[in-house]
Amino acid sequence: MQFRQAKPFSEGLAAVQGGNKYGYINSHGEWLIEPQFDLAENFSEGLAVVKLQDQYGYVDATGSLVIMPQLRDAWSFSEALAVAKSGGQYGYLNPAGEMVIEPQFDGAFSFSEGLGRVRQGNRWGYVNGAGAIAIAPEFDFAADFSGGYAVVLVEGKWGYIDATGKLVIEPQFDYAADFSGDRAAVQQGGRYGYINKAGELVIAASFTSAGNFSDGLARVQTGDRWGYVNLAGSLLTGATAR
Template identity: 25%
Template sequence: MIKISMTKTLIAASLLAASLGSAYACTPPKSHFKNTACTSQSGVFLATKDNGQPVALLDARGNKTADLFAYQAALPSQFAAGIMPVLKNGKVGYINAQGKVVIGFEYDRMPSGIWARGVREDRLIAYANGRFVVLASNGRLIRTFDRSVSQITDYVNGVASVTQSGQRYDIDKQGNRIHPPVVSSSVSNTAASPNQTRITSQTIAPTQPTTTSRITTVQSSTQVSSAPTTALIKREQNGKWGFVDAQGNLRVLYAFDEVRDYAEGLAAVRQGNYWGFIDEKADLVIPFRFHKDGIHPNSATPNKPARPLIFENGKAWIGNLGDGSKMCITKTGINSSCS
């Protein structure tokens, strides 16, 4: 169980108030709760027990807006974009000011530093199953990284820094690499400060994936083994889909609304209305750009590929033209004839 002393809670609240001085004046409202702290969200306050365990969220008048007794801990300093990280049964999730769960409890505590991050520039760095992931502020998965990645900083001016196997490089908001790796003999494991100075370049996320936009993995004892396609099995949990190996170990997070079986090393995955494709390392190699209503399953022209969103001989059927003809892409995401 997580234990947080009252002294530490008060110190954290004081430091938080000081750091927010230029944003808004933080004065906890009067209420019947014994311990009340500021959050980084204006007009939202956190009531806690003496040991720091969260009790409730309050508005600026001291009225309770949400009960938090179900949670072990909360991070008021990371309340951003309307959501705050909370801990439940050892798992990290995010709630809004009314206590509604916005991002489910599917994530683990960070391996170093604070146990969870807040949203920065509509992006959230999270950690699950030994991997860093980039999420949108609504919980949509942007990218999953290889286990050899030891740190990802928060986004600053549209760029985050990744540390992987002694190398450091920058990524854009789609998780694509935008700078060549720089060998670093000493890399900090702390998250980037919003005031950190960083050299950036203006980039446009590619509409077609290229080999340079993918994360280069380095073989190591901790890396996920390159399992054959047949070893990855789709599985549903709490309304979301992911993939496990033959032993039932989670290989791809339960983050998708719908998935297709792997074929030729790629699997179609859907978030919202759009399909994209991931590889066996869970990297998004073809972006979410194929609308779910764009495929007419009874199409017969041409005969191959026979099944939608499944690669066959290097091509996948991803939509239909007005006359019913199939539209296909290659494994690099380039439009192609299906024949």
């Protein structure tokens, strides 16, 4: 082992800490960007966040600083926009380093499906790529959009909105996860099950824990045992625990 820290590969490069500084290696372990940064994040859309002397900027895959370190905080690019903090507030900048959505929010997250979730005071809403408020900050919490829906918290219960801000599944759950295809894990009465996009409970809330669907299967827990269910709610059989 030769690195003090090593992050996952992204776009052909991995951020690693050699000595007291971070740089980037390729899949052969060769330094492509020499260790010189106080912190380095994964590449996304051709750029990566780096930190120098308590300020954040961005480098390209050659190691050139394309956005000089001048920000209080900075996130990876998503949909050609990145969250950036300046003067105590959050906004969004483009790959040229232009603050296209001026810092005005108390909190902000990466864009997903054309919308970025933002916080004003204690309320959450969404902005579009032009910086206009697309969904007014009126929720106790709001998650990123996934599959056209976003999880929101209203008076202690979780539900779902669409991209217009309409409540398409009324807040009624003790917990709700993002949709993966046409299924989302929800909690009712201390147990987990799955709903479809019509809000119908299609897999009964009978599990101690439940994960997202992937490749048609979801990981579920009952007591201290784990298994998998399919989209119909049937438990996967055939493997024997050892």
